[in-house]
Amino acid sequence: MRAPMQLQLAVEGIERRRLVLQQACDRLRSPQQRNRLGQFATPAALAREALQYAHQLLGSGPVHFLDPAIGTGSFYAALLQEWPLADVAATGFEIDAHYGEPCRTLWRGTPLRLRLEDFTTAAAPVRRAGRYSLLVCNPPYVRHHHLQSAVKARLQRQSMIASGVRLNGLAGLYAHFITVAHPWMSEDAIAGWLIPSEFMDVNYGRELKRYLLRTVTLLRIHRFDPTEVQFTDALVSSAFVWLRNQKPGNDHPVEFTYGGSLSQPRTRGLVPASRLEGAAKWTGFPAALGSACISAGLTLGDYFRVKRGIATGANAFFIMTAGQAAERGLPRECLRPILPGPRQLDCDEVLADASGEPLLVRGLWLLDCRLPEELIRVQHPQLWRYLEIGSAEFSSRYLCSRRSPWYLQEAREPTFFLCTYMARRGQRGVQRFIFNRSTAIGANSYLMLYPREPLTRFIGGVPARARLVWQVLKNVANEALIAGGRVYGGGLLKLEPGELASVPAPGITALLHN
Numbered sequence: 100m101r102a103p104m105q106l107q108l109a110v111e112g113i114e115r116r117r118l119v120l121q122q123a124c125d126r127l128r129s130p131q132q133r134n135r136l137g138q139f140a141t142p143a144a145l146a147r148e149a150l151q152y153a154h155q156l157l158g159s160g161p162v163h164f165l166d167p168a169i170g171t172g173s174f175y176a177a178l179l180q181e182w183p184l185a186d187v188a189a190t191g192f193e194i195d196a197h198y199g200e201p202c203r204t205l206w207r208g209t210p211l212r213l214r215l216e217d218f219t220t221a222a223a224p225v226r227r228a229g230r231y232s233l234l235v236c237n238p239p240y241v242r243h244h245h246l247q248s249a250v251k252a253r254l255q256r257q258s259m260i261a262s263g264v265r266l267n268g269l270a271g272l273y274a275h276f277i278t279v280a281h282p283w284m285s286e287d288a289i290a291g292w293l294i295p296s297e298f299m300d301v302n303y304g305r306e307l308k309r310y311l312l313r314t315v316t317l318l319r320i321h322r323f324d325p326t327e328v329q330f331t332d333a334l335v336s337s338a339f340v341w342l343r344n345q346k347p348g349n350d351h352p353v354e355f356t357y358g359g360s361l362s363q364p365r366t367r368g369l370v371p372a373s374r375l376e377g378a379a380k381w382t383g384f385p386a387a388l389g390s391a392c393i394s395a396g397l398t399l400g401d402y403f404r405v406k407r408g409i410a411t412g413a414n415a416f417f418i419m420t421a422g423q424a425a426e427r428g429l430p431r432e433c434l435r436p437i438l439p440g441p442r443q444l445d446c447d448e449v450l451a452d453a454s455g456e457p458l459l460v461r462g463l464w465l466l467d468c469r470l471p472e473e474l475i476r477v478q479h480p481q482l483w484r485y486l487e488i489g490s491a492e493f494s495s496r497y498l499c500s501r502r503s504p505w506y507l508q509e510a511r512e513p514t515f516f517l518c519t520y521m522a523r524r525g526q527r528g529v530q531r532f533i534f535n536r537s538t539a540i541g542a543n544s545y546l547m548l549y550p551r552e553p554l555t556r557f558i559g560g561v562p563a564r565a566r567l568v569w570q571v572l573k574n575v576a577n578e579a580l581i582a583g584g585r586v587y588g589g590g591l592l593k594l595e596p597g598e599l600a601s602v603p604a605p606g607i608t609a610l611l612h613n
């Protein structure tokens with residue numbers, strides 16, 4: 100293996116050689132031969148865009164990549180230009196040694212494991228660690244009548260076993276690739292499939308569409324304009340289908356884009372999954388939405404997972420000021436910032452220092468220790484003493500007594516957006532939306548809003564974009580919040596997570612479309 104830095108520099112050179120190699124391999128094959136195995140390479144520019152998009156969806160960090168029909172490796176080349184080499188582990192399948200052998204030689208010394216095999220007969224990884232977090236593939240477009248009947252029957256059986264999908268006998272090989280690949284994906288994996296768009300409208304695409312709506316979370320379909328065909332040598336109208344290996348949420352929005360390129364489509368729209376369930380033809384989207392994409396009935400729950408903040412079980416014991424934590428000698432690694440309750444929080448935007456700690460006059464800390472008692476006793480005697488004192492009074496309380504160990508806290512990630520759980524009408528409007536730029540979490544006097552796709556992608560971790568979303572949230576009409584929540588005596592308005600999720604969100608829809 101060459102050193103990683105040298106490899107990074109070498110990738111662009113290898114990619115140039117790959118493009119020459121691709122042409123040479125194609126020239127040595129007749130169109131009939133290439134048709135038989137669906138051998139039409141993805142243009143390098145499209146592969147780059149696809150991997151850039153995948154990067155946005157997946158975020159940074161190690162990537163375990165699979166291309167089940169790798170050819171000479173157009174997507175793999177783009178992967179290496181997008182992710183640092185040290186973060187990449189990859190596998191590619193190729194049935195035809197004519198492309199597979201040169202591919203193996205070309206990428207030798209890079210983190211690619213090339214398997215010269217038929218992907219559809221390979222056994223899926225049994226262990227979780229062997230599964231893939233990113234799958235991007237341009238599978239062979241082999242039509243069903245070019246599949247021998249024994250092969251077709253085997254593929255149908257395998258699709259059934261792999262993903263529970265009984266594909267229609269008229270489905271092409273590409274559809275089987277998608278369903279057979281299902282158990283290769285790790286939980287929450289992202290997959291991008293570049294396939295013919297015909298499945299969106301024809302009867303034999305129904306099972307595939309059901310898989311996309313019910314087994315995984317369909318994120319986006321980009322359809323290329325057939326008049327701007329992407330593949331000069333295969334006149335098909337193609338679509339890039341993006342999904343996450345996650346059970347779908349309740350009527351989540353699916354992004355439909357059309358024409359132009361993946362990164363700069365000509366038109367776009369969000370379609371609630373329920374609308375797709377009932378639609379025989381999907382190629383009508385996004386055009387069919389017209390201005391309806393604004394009033395398509397999407398709610399905050401389509402854009403955010405809404406969770407109540409944590410219930411500590413005993414705030415007086417677990418939440419404290421920095422001074423109290425120091426007095427008690429509690430170790431820093433067992434403390435995390437937590438926002439003061441809404442009444443003590445005198446700003447709606449929480450700023451942070453360079454380490455992410457909130458810049459608040461009255462900063463608070465949560466005792467959040469995941470260590471077992473035996474370790475604490477040995478490693479942190481002062482914390483152990485504090486827990487012993489607390490145990491007498493608090494360990495038998497309802498929530499603490501149900502946790503093991505009793506001082507364990509719920510796991511919650513920080514988020515940019517919080518909403519107060521209760522409000523009294525007339526004080527400051529109704530509920531307040533907080534823009535949290537720190538790593539603090541909230542207790543159960545807040546609801547925490549975690550963006551879903553496509554909002555996550557829109558924000559992309561950039562505070563200025565998150566601020567735009569916050570501004571829209573602040574403009575959610577009081578009436579909509581009141582209609583969604585429950586008003587108690589004295590004008591007290593409470594919003595449960597499901598109630599906030601049901602509040603219409605036309606402002607967010609509009610933001611994503613501008």
Ligand SMILES: C[S@@+](CC[C@H](N)C(=O)[O-])C[C@H]1O[C@@H](n2cnc3c(N)ncnc32)[C@H](O)[C@@H]1O
Pocket residue numbers: 136137138139140141142166167168169170171172173174192193194195198216217218219236237238239240
């Ligand atoms: C549409 S091409 C895509 C090649 C490359 N990934 C790209 O995007 O440029 C499909 C590739 O899959 C290969 N292939 C066809 N059937 C296959 C199978 N059952 N298992 C693995 N590879 C297969 C073909 O030889 C061809 O190289």
